[in-house]
Amino acid sequence: MKYLGIDPQKVRVGVFDFTGCEGCELQLANKEDSLLDFLSLLEVVNFREVSSDRGDDYDVALIEGNISRADEIDRLKDIRAKAKVLVAIGSCACFGGVNQQKNRFELDDVVKEVYGDHKVETDKVKRIADVVKVDLEIPGCPVSKEEVERIVVNVVLGAEIKIPKYPVCVECKQKVNTCVVDLGQICLGPVTRAGCDAVCPSGKVGCLGCRGPAEDANFESLKQILMDKGHSDSAIVERLRFYGAFNGTVG
Amino acid sequence: MIQKTNMKINVHHLTRVEGHGNINVTVRDGKLVDARWEVVETPRFFEAILRGKPHDLAPTLTSRICGICSIGHTLASLRAVERAMDVEVPKNAQLLRLLAKHGETIQSHVLHVFFLAAPDLLNVDSVIPLIQSHPAVVGVAVRLKGLGNDLCDLAAGRTTHPVSLVVGGLSKAPKKKELQAMRQRLQERLADVATAVEVFKGLALPDFVRETEFVALKGESSYPWIGGDLVSTDGVVKSEDDYLAMTNEYKEDFTTSKFTKLSRESFAAGALARFNNNYEFLCKEAKETAEMLGLAPVNHNPYMNNVAQLIEIQHVMVESVEIIDELLAADLDDVCAEYEVKAGQGVGAVEVPRGILYHDYTIDDQGSITKANCIIPTTQNNANIHHDLPELVTQQIELGKSDEEVTKLCEMLVRAYDPCISCSVH
Ligand code: SF4
Ligand code: SF4
Ligand code: SF4
Numbered sequence: 126m127k128y129l130g131i132d133p134q135k136v137r138v139g140v141f142d143f144t145g146c147e148g149c150e151l152q153l154a155n156k157e158d159s160l161l162d163f164l165s166l167l168e169v170v171n172f173r174e175v176s177s178d179r180g181d182d183y184d185v186a187l188i189e190g191n192i193s194r195a196d197e198i199d200r201l202k203d204i205r206a207k208a209k210v211l212v213a214i215g216s217c218a219c220f221g222g223v224n225q226q227k228n229r230f231e232l233d234d235v236v237k238e239v240y241g242d243h244k245v246e247t248d249k250v251k252r253i254a255d256v257v258k259v260d261l262e263i264p265g266c267p268v269s270k271e272e273v274e275r276i277v278v279n280v281v282l283g284a285e286i287k288i289p290k291y292p293v294c295v296e297c298k299q300k301v302n303t304c305v306v307d308l309g310q311i312c313l314g315p316v317t318r319a320g321c322d323a324v325c326p327s328g329k330v331g332c333l334g335c336r337g338p339a340e341d342a343n344f345e346s347l348k349q350i351l352m353d354k355g356h357s358d359s360a361i362v363e364r365l366r367f368y369g370a371f372n373g374t375v376g
Numbered sequence: 377m378i379q380k381t382n383m384k385i386n387v388h389h390l391t392r393v394e395g396h397g398n399i400n401v402t403v404r405d406g407k408l409v410d411a412r413w414e415v416v417e418t419p420r421f422f423e424a425i426l427r428g429k430p431h432d433l434a435p436t437l438t439s440r441i442c443g444i445c446s447i448g449h450t451l452a453s454l455r456a457v458e459r460a461m462d463v464e465v466p467k468n469a470q471l472l473r474l475l476a477k478h479g480e481t482i483q484s485h486v487l488h489v490f491f492l493a494a495p496d497l498l499n500v501d502s503v504i505p506l507i508q509s510h511p512a513v514v515g516v517a518v519r520l521k522g523l524g525n526d527l528c529d530l531a532a533g534r535t536t537h538p539v540s541l542v543v544g545g546l547s548k549a550p551k552k553k554e555l556q557a558m559r560q561r562l563q564e565r566l567a568d569v570a571t572a573v574e575v576f577k578g579l580a581l582p583d584f585v586r587e588t589e590f591v592a593l594k595g596e597s598s599y600p601w602i603g604g605d606l607v608s609t610d611g612v613v614k615s616e617d618d619y620l621a622m623t624n625e626y627k628e629d630f631t632t633s634k635f636t637k638l639s640r641e642s643f644a645a646g647a648l649a650r651f652n653n654n655y656e657f658l659c660k661e662a663k664e665t666a667e668m669l670g671l672a673p674v675n676h677n678p679y680m681n682n683v684a685q686l687i688e689i690q691h692v693m694v695e696s697v698e699i700i701d702e703l704l705a706a707d708l709d710d711v712c713a714e715y716e717v718k719a720g721q722g723v724g725a726v727e728v729p730r731g732i733l734y735h736d737y738t739i740d741d742q743g744s745i746t747k748a749n750c751i752i753p754t755t756q757n758n759a760n761i762h763h764d765l766p767e768l769v770t771q772q773i774e775l776g777k778s779d780e781e782v783t784k785l786c787e788m789l790v791r792a793y794d795p796c797i798s799c800s801v802h
Contacts, residue, residue, distance in 0.1 A: 142396075142798075144418040144420060145443075145798065146440050146443040146446070146798055147394050147798055148440070148443025148444075148446065150443070151443045151444060155525060169504070193418050222440070223437055226437075227420065227421050227424065227425055229425075235424035238423060238424040238427070239421050241627070245419060247419060247421070267443065324534055324539055325533075325539050328533035328534070328539035328540040330539050330547050333436065360430065363429075363430065367436075
């Protein structure tokens with residue numbers, strides 16, 4: 126059985142980090158119960174954070190973080206040329222994540238604010254898909270470790286890959302949580318794609334949309350509901366822009 | 377003895393550390409020409425992004441500075457916001473936050489000691505071959521890591537990027553039944569710590585000493601984690617608000633991380649620095665472990681940071697049981713204070729796994745942040761690493777060590793500090 130030209134018996138996976146917090150990568154090493162099974166299915170050839178073995182031939186490249194400096198573009202293109210399947214993992218890679226909030230400011234201004242008069246090279250934050258072709262995107266800040274394992278294993282086995290399209294509200298209601306909107310908070314659950322088990326509202330905190338838009342998300346109606354509850358337009362937009370996941374749909 | 381060693385060490389993107397850094401060493405005719413620790417990580421400019429942000433989103437945002445110590449960042453951010461606006465956090469919320477903090481210390485230290493540092497001591501590339509060769513050690517590591525993660529999940533809703541730590545306290549407290557179960561697991565897992573200590577007794581850490589200054593929070597009645605005065609082994613004591621005078625940041629051109637100093641050209645923060653400054657507050661069991669592993673304050677061998685981390689894992693596990701006992705006897709219905717938004721400035725200092733972390737915010741009367749400063753532990757350690765390297769290399773060439781041996785010792789030295797590089801270039 127072959128899938129995307131890869132023989133599942135010897136799938137080699139490389140994990141690469143660009144600009145980000147490495148929290149997504151860490152999830153891969155975090156799942157104690159299934160980590161060893163996961164590792165037995167594939168061969169991790171390049172995972173700088175946990176291994177000094179640097180193999181250069183891989184079939185699947187998992188990419189964390191976004192692109193914010195010229196040298197990263199070359200490194201990413203090089204990985205794309207070598208990998209059969211390139212997967213963007215995490216909100217930074219998929220949407221720019223929290224880092225894209227930098228794009229609201231002038232580059233000179235952010236450098237000056239942090240480094241004073243020292244010159245530091247930095248560019249506007251780009252998503253992985255802005256630079257190379259991306260085969261699969263797994264959103265989340267951080268990604269859910271179950272989801273990455275499931276999807277990578279499915280890539281390996283050639284099974285169909287499913288990421289929920291319905292909103293976080295569905296999962297939240299399944300968990301019989303009290304709706305945080307009724308507690309006076311802003312929650313983006315109605316417009317955000319599920320798959321995180323509604324972890325934020327389950328902790329009594331509004332969803333910030335780290336997984337990006339759900340199918341048929343109705344932003345205007347969500348805005349209206351929240352504004353009727355007394356939230357300001359700017360407070361809602363601030364949250365919609367938090368991970369860059371709705372850029373293009375909101376101002 | 378005439379030595380004509382020539383050596384060029386160039387470790388590009390050091391492995392088994394968090395983030396991107398290079399080690400460059402040049403030795404010509406037996407003389408050290410240059411030894412550098414360069415951080416090449418891409419900066420993200422969090423302090424600039426924080427400007428204009430509503431104060432209640434600051435902890436959620438700054439959590440993303442670091443995937444490993446996200447709870448630490450969240451707590452420092454909360455403390456800065458809460459001190460700026462004079463928010464009184466309820467006692468039980470403080471205990472729950474400390475529990476989340478301890479969970480993070482366990483998971484982060486276990487990740488470092490067993491997954492990142494131990495492969496060097498056992499001469500392999502990663503933890504993966506150890507699954508076959510040292511199954512007992514890997515078992516201990518996997519169980520303790522799981523314990524740390526589950527403790528974070530329980531107290532903060534999620535390990536990486538916590539959910540329920542909010543301004544005023546916690547949005548949701550764990551159930552007592554869950555705390556009770558966690559208490560039992562903590563006690564059971566102490567046996568794993570004992571196994572780890574036995575293994576460590578048999579491992580030789582490199583013998584290298586360079587006298588330096590160690591900076592930590594100052595314990596008053598317990599081993600310090602959240603807030604309080606700052607102290608150094610050179611006798612400096614300052615208040616939390618005076619953190620700038622404790623860190624003195626400056627910038628060098630060859631690295632994207634800033635450097636810091638206090639009484640000398642550099643200082644160290646982290647587990648060894650906490651141990652050196654606050655040994656007296658460790659629990660009895662942790663002190664016994666220290667004695668067994670030959671660690672006594674003030675110790676100047678940076679490789680001993682690994683041992684100090686193991687000791688801290690034990691200490692926080694014991695302390696977590698005590699915290700849970702207190703929580704079980706308390707009413708956990710209300711763990712969040714109401715507060716009024718007001719203008720102010722506040723500093724939050726928190727001991728995160730790799731050392732003291734500072735967040736400092738100025739907030740306007742609308743509750744928006746107008747100015748932010750974050751000083752990261754690895755930033756504080758970068759200069760110390762940078763000054764250790766030439767001394768280490770010089771000692772090793774005098775001993776006639778090969779390129780390969782020196783390279784490995786340099787890599788292990790940097791790893792011993794458990795640098796969190798993306799964090800230091802936030
Ligand atoms: S998506 Fe979130 S967790 Fe992942 S690297 Fe970016 S900031 Fe970190
Ligand atoms: S809390 Fe959020 S996710 Fe849950 S039901 Fe309400 S709006 Fe939907
Ligand atoms: S609830 Fe929303 S913000 Fe939280 S993890 Fe899920 S999608 Fe992300």
